[in-house]
Amino acid sequence: MIELKNVVKKYPNGITALKGIDLTIDQGEFVYIVGASGSGKSTLIKTLYREEKVTSGIIKVNEYDLVRMKDRRVPYLRRELGVVFQDYRLLPRLTAYENVAYAMEVIEKRPEEIKSRVIEVLEMVGLKDKIRRYPSELSGGEQQRVAIARAITNKPSVLIADEPTGNLDPDTSNEIMEIIERINQQNTTVIMATHNQSIVNNYVHRVITIKHGRLVSDQEKGAYRYEA
Amino acid sequence: MKLRTMWRHIIESLRSIKRNGWMTFAAVSAVTVTLFIVGALFTIIFNVNNISKQIEKDVKVRVEIDVKTSRNKENTLRKEISKISGVKKVSFSSKKNELDKITKTYNSNFKMFSGDANPLSDVFIVETTSPSKTIKVAKEIRQLDNVKTAQYGGEQAKKLFKFMSEVQLWGTICIVILIAIALFLISNVIRLTILSRKNEIQAMRLVGATSWYIRWPFLLEGAETGILGSIIPIIVINWGYSVVYQQTVNGLMNAGYSLFTPGMFLFRIDLLLIVLAIIIGSLGSLVSMRRFLKI
Numbered sequence: 096m097i098e099l100k101n102v103v104k105k106y107p108n109g110i111t112a113l114k115g116i117d118l119t120i121d122q123g124e125f126v127y128i129v130g131a132s133g134s135g136k137s138t139l140i141k142t143l144y145r146e147e148k149v150t151s152g153i154i155k156v157n158e159y160d161l162v163r164m165k166d167r168r169v170p171y172l173r174r175e176l177g178v179v180f181q182d183y184r185l186l187p188r189l190t191a192y193e194n195v196a197y198a199m200e201v202i203e204k205r206p207e208e209i210k211s212r213v214i215e216v217l218e219m220v221g222l223k224d225k226i227r228r229y230p231s232e233l234s235g236g237e238q239q240r241v242a243i244a245r246a247i248t249n250k251p252s253v254l255i256a257d258e259p260t261g262n263l264d265p266d267t268s269n270e271i272m273e274i275i276e277r278i279n280q281q282n283t284t285v286i287m288a289t290h291n292q293s294i295v296n297n298y299v300h301r302v303i304t305i306k307h308g309r310l311v312s313d314q315e316k317g318a319y320r321y322e323a
Numbered sequence: 324m325k326l327r328t329m330w331r332h333i334i335e336s337l338r339s340i341k342r343n344g345w346m347t348f349a350a351v352s353a354v355t356v357t358l359f360i361v362g363a364l365f366t367i368i369f370n371v372n373n374i375s376k377q378i379e380k381d382v383k384v385r386v387e388i389d390v391k392t393s394r395n396k397e398n399t400l401r402k403e404i405s406k407i408s409g410v411k412k413v414s415f416s417s418k419k420n421e422l423d424k425i426t427k428t429y430n431s432n433f434k435m436f437s438g439d440a441n442p443l444s445d446v447f448i449v450e451t452t453s454p455s456k457t458i459k460v461a462k463e464i465r466q467l468d469n470v471k472t473a474q475y476g477g478e479q480a481k482k483l484f485k486f487m488s489e490v491q492l493w494g495t496i497c498i499v500i501l502i503a504i505a506l507f508l509i510s511n512v513i514r515l516t517i518l519s520r521k522n523e524i525q526a527m528r529l530v531g532a533t534s535w536y537i538r539w540p541f542l543l544e545g546a547e548t549g550i551l552g553s554i555i556p557i558i559v560i561n562w563g564y565s566v567v568y569q570q571t572v573n574g575l576m577n578a579g580y581s582l583f584t585p586g587m588f589l590f591r592i593d594l595l596l597i598v599l600a601i602i603i604g605s606l607g608s609l610v611s612m613r614r615f616l617k618i
């Protein structure tokens with residue numbers, strides 16, 4: 096479960112990107128975060144995996160209190176979260192397989208466990224026959240699949256995605272959405288910031304709209320309408 | 324930490340040492356120069372201090388007799404010296420004997436001074452009852468006729484100590500400056516490594532690698548750079564000290580003094596250099612980690 100109470104984020108340059116967000120997300124929910132450019136979507140997401148510390152307010156993710164927690168505990172919070180970005184952020188010198196395995200190696204999983212799990216997740220995102228390819232030898236959609244595989248390989252309870260389809264054409268975006276839907280069906284919470292109107296309308300879930308750092312609407316089976 | 328993980332970090336750090344090529348070379352050279360000076364200085368200071376202590380403990384006063392003094396007068400002088408309180412024993416060493424000692428100690432070049440050409444004086448070696456008596460005894464002997472000089476160990480030891488404290492001061496200043504240069508170069512190499520691995524670090528942080536997991540390779544790279552820099556100084560100092568020891572052992576022995584024997588002493592110096600190398604290297608990388616690795 097994720098809980099935010101009166102979360103304020105002021106950047107050192109004086110910009111207040113979040114002006115008091117209240118939000119509760121249950122385990123297994125699928126939540127879109129929409130809003131105009133600069134409204135604070137990415138900032139909200141960054142506070143969830145503690146890339147940014149909040150200025151005031153309360154954030155809790157599972158058993159972690161993100162405001163009070165010590166910096167050295169952050170890695171353990173991150174192991175419960177999978178994060179995906181618009182620009183994939185794969186390591187160019189590693190193959191698809193190695194990119195995913197890397198995420199398990201750096202948290203010291205056993206080699207046997209790594210091998211079977213990496214194959215399993217790459218199969219799940221439909222890349223079974225491209226595991227030896229380097230990112231430069233993959234299409235944008237395929238790179239994003241690798242990024243998703245990497246995000247879920249350690250079995251996080253929450254998948255956080257900041258505009259995961261931002262660089263992809265509609266068909267490819269739908270393929271990515273199918274994968275994310277499947278992950279959500281396995282009781283993984285999904286939090287996804289997006290500008291993509293048709294996705295929000297086709298894959299219907301809870302929609303949270305942010306405007307100038309404030310939460311302006313929260314609809315259970317929502318549609319894309321942040322202009323409102 | 325798991326053995327497998329340590330192995331990973333070592334491979335990673337070695338790879339990076341190779342990748343940084345010339346920068347690594349510069350950093351290693353700085354460590355080499357630094358450790359060479361540290362090693363040489365420590366070797367000298369330890370030995371000189373040791374010998375000074377041996378000299379301090381010396382109960383002998385060495386009395387050189389005026390060259391033209393007759394045998395008769397020498398005997399009178401000997402009796403006078405024997406009467407001074409605190410004197411235990413007076414022994415005589417002729418100038419021929421003194422020359423022989425020098426010739427034996429160094430080499431035969433001094434042979435040409437033999438016979439009438441011998442520039443040395445006859446000598447009385449005066450043994451006192453305790454090291455603290457030497458000052459008083461030497462002073463009294465200087466008052467006597469036909470005495471050219473009367474020297475005792477404590478005086479020379481004091482001069483040596485003073486000289487060494489000067490050497491120590493300048494050596495320390497040199498070392499501090501060199502360590503600063505070495506630290507600067509190593510931290511620059513590590514900065515390069517951190518920047519070149521920026522994306523990897525980002526990925527590691529994202530999936531929950533601990534900060535120590537991320538730091539280890541950089542720390543190891545620094546330490547390895549230091550260790551590489553310690554190889555040449557260790558070889559040169561071990562070899563150099565053994566040679567110097569071989570060359571001087573007989574001469575010093577005759578004078579009643581000794582350097583530290585190479586085995587254990589060099590082992591300690593080597594250990595000191597390696598530890599220092601690792602500390603300098605790790606510190607250098609810590610400096611860069613603090614500035615460029617925000618975790």
Ligand SMILES: Nc1ncnc2c1ncn2[C@@H]1O[C@H](COP(=O)(O)OP(=O)(O)OP(=O)(O)O)[C@@H](O)[C@H]1O
Nearest residue numbers: 106107108110112131132133134135136137138139
């Ligand atoms: N690191 C930062 N330092 C200072 N200000 C920032 C920083 N990141 C974002 N901002 C500012 O905070 C506000 C919110 O930015 P944020 O990136 O959260 O918006 P967003 O909703 O994700 O926009 P977009 O849809 O374009 O991605 C903006 O005004 C932005 O300029």
Ligand SMILES: [Mg+2]
Nearest residue numbers: 136137138257
């Ligand atoms: Mg954004």
